Amino acid sequence: xxxxxxxxxxxxxxxxxxxxxxxxxxxxxxxxxxxxxxxxxxxxxxxxxxxxxxxxxxxxxxxxxxxxxxxxxxxxxxxxxxxxxxxxxxxxxxxxxxxxxxxxxxxxxxxxxxxxxxxxxxxxxxxxxxxxxxxxxxxxxxxxxxxxxxxxxxxxxxxxxxxxxxxxxxxxxxxxxxxxxxxxxxxxxxxxxxxxxxxxxxxxxxxxxxxxxxxxxxxxxxxxxxxxxxxxxxxxxxxxxxxxxxxxxxxxxxxxxxxxxxxxxxxxxxxxxxxxxxxxxxxxxxxxxxxxxxxxxxxxxxxxxxxxxxxxxxxxxxxxxxxxxxxxxxxxxxxxxxxxxxxxxxxxxxxxxxxxxxxxxxxxxxxxxxxxxxxxxxxxxxxxxxxxxxxxxxxxxxxxxx
Numbered sequence: 505x506x507x508x509x510x511x512x513x514x515x516x517x518x519x520x521x522x523x524x525x526x527x528x529x530x531x532x533x534x535x536x537x538x539x540x541x542x543x544x545x546x547x548x549x550x551x552x553x554x555x556x557x558x559x560x561x562x563x564x565x566x567x568x569x570x571x572x573x574x575x576x577x578x579x580x581x582x583x584x585x586x587x588x589x590x591x592x593x594x595x596x597x598x599x600x601x602x603x604x605x606x607x608x609x610x611x612x613x614x615x616x617x618x619x620x621x622x623x624x625x626x627x628x629x630x631x632x633x634x635x636x637x638x639x640x641x642x643x644x645x646x647x648x649x650x651x652x653x654x655x656x657x658x659x660x661x662x663x664x665x666x667x668x669x670x671x672x673x674x675x676x677x678x679x680x681x682x683x684x685x686x687x688x689x690x691x692x693x694x695x696x697x698x699x700x701x702x703x704x705x706x707x708x709x710x711x712x713x714x715x716x717x718x719x720x721x722x723x724x725x726x727x728x729x730x731x732x733x734x735x736x737x738x739x740x741x742x743x744x745x746x747x748x749x750x751x752x753x754x755x756x757x758x759x760x761x762x763x764x765x766x767x768x769x770x771x772x773x774x775x776x777x778x779x780x781x782x783x784x785x786x787x788x789x790x791x792x793x794x795x796x797x798x799x800x801x802x803x804x805x806x807x808x809x810x811x812x813x814x815x816x817x818x819x820x821x822x823x824x825x826x827x828x829x830x831x832x833x834x835x836x837x838x839x840x841x842x843x844x845x846x847x848x849x850x851x852x853x854x855x856x857x858x859x860x861x862x863x864x865x866x867x868x869x870x871x872x873x874x875x876x877x878x879x880x881x882x883x884x885x886x887x888x889x890x891x892x893x894x895x896x897x898x899x900x901x902x903x904x905x906x
Contacts, residue, residue, distance in 0.1 A: 507531045507547055511540035564601060564629045566662040572602070573655035580648035587613045605629050618642060633778065633799045640785045650785065657781045664773055664861050671868040678879040682886060689890050691726060694719040697894045708897060715893040747803075754803040758831070766867045771805045772836060773860035780853035790817055804831060822849070 509531070510520045519540065523531050535542055572593065579589045587610055594606035605626045612622035620639035623630040630638075634654060641650030698716050701708055708716070722729070743749035758764040775796055782792035790813060797809035808829050815825035823841035826832045836856055843852030 507545055509535060509540075509542060509546075510544040511535060511542045514539040564599070564605075566658055566665070568599065568602060569629065569634070570655050570658045570662060572606075573651045573658065577648050577651035577655060580651065586619055602629070619647070631799055633782070633795050636782065636787060636791070636795055637785055640787060644786070653781065653785070657777060660777060660857075660861065661774065664770065664864050667865060667868050671872055674872065675875050675879060678875075678883065682879075682883050685883070686886060686890070687722065687726075689887070690715075690719045690722050694890065694894055695723055697898065701894070701897050704897075706897065706900065709893070711889075712893045712897055715890060751803040751807070758802075758804060762867075762871065766864065766871065767802070768831070769860050769863045769867060771800055771802045772833070773857055773864055774800055775805065775809070776836070776853045776860060777857035780850050780857055783850040783853065789822060793822075808832065 507523050508520070509523060510518070513519045523534060531545060532542060535545075575593060576589055579592070580586075584592075590606050590610035590613060594603050594610060597603040597606060608626070609619075609622040612625070613619065618639075619642055620635050623638055624632075624635045637650055637654050638647070641647035644650075694715060698719065701712070701716075744753050757767055778796040778799060779792050782795065783789065787795075793809055793813040793816060797806045797813065800806055800809060808831060812822070812825040812829075815828075816822055821841070821844055823837050823844055826840065827834075827837045839852050839856055840849065843849035846852075
């Protein structure tokens with residue numbers, strides 16, 4: 505661990521700095537051997553108490569793990585010892601959670617633990633897939649290559665996933681703006697114009713009456729509606745915390761037109777890429793399927809992979825097991841069968857992973873191209889309808905006065 509200290513040196517001058525040690529006792533002993541009289545010593549992490557309490561600073565993103573993997577790969581390739589690597593990376597880490605994790609890993613290594621075993625104690629940073637790959641790298645003596653391979657895989661996964669997520673940001677923003685504009689008009693502008701219409705005594709068109717009704721409802725019961733929406737969202741959120749709720753949400757998500765197809769391609773890309781990466785590292789197919797089920801990121805596909813794993817354990821071929829599920833397309837099943845018969849399953853899965861990654865990218869680009877004008881038109885039509893429903897009767901009133 506890294507400690508910060510304040511002390512008085514042998515010349516009676518104040519001194520402060522950093523020191524790395526397994527624990528505070530060892531740090532104190534080391535400083536005292538230098539002839540320093542300690543006045544204060546604290547773990548470096550404690551200086552960032554505010555940062556610790558901010559959740560997004562403690563979150564370890566896929567990008568962080570990619571950078572760590574590339575740094576570790578470079579240092580292992582340079583023949584730097586594992587203990588020294590994790591000490592160096594811990595000292596250089598910006599995020600407190602990464603610094604603390606790497607320091608703990610270094611402590612475990614110093615106690616005689618293997619790298620994979622030390623990493624496995626921190627599942628929030630290093631996934632089961634990551635630990636399994638590192639374990640294979642240790643056993644084969646090619647840890648630097650394995651870490652480089654891991655970084656490439658995580659980079660591909662991050663690129664595809666972030667592209668899919670970013671595609672949803674613009675539509676969500678436009679929808680929020682649309683709802684905000686509608687609510688503002690219905691609660692602030694329409695009521696003022698409604699007074700004029702009612703005082704005129706003229707007949708009000710049916711579509712204008714509908715707008716006035718919605719406006720009155722929001723003005724009088726808008727708070728209750730908001731509370732109901734919040735309560736419904738809270739109930740839905742609680743449901744998604746349960747296994748059955750997550751599974752139901754996953755099924756619903758996959759059935760949404762076009763969006764469901766995008767998610768399906770994303771999960772198939774992740775499935776094929778995971779299996780290819782682990783098979784290329786000589787991880788047995790059963791173990792590869794088990795790990796892939798835990799990192800695929802979808803309850804439906806996780807359940808399918810677990811069932812496929814059981815079928816493969818009982819002697820079924822991978823392609824035959826997958827063919828039982830309509831969620832897995834025929835092209836993936838047939839290509840897997842060709843790979844099994846030719847002994848090139850890993851390379852076939854690599855090709856399929858690239859294919860589905862391109863499909864996700866093309867689907868996202870197409871969706872963005874369609875959504876942008878559609879949202880703008882919907883916003884314009886909505887606002888235009890409200891204004892027309894209220895201003896046309898007012899225009900008629902003005903015409904009647906003349």
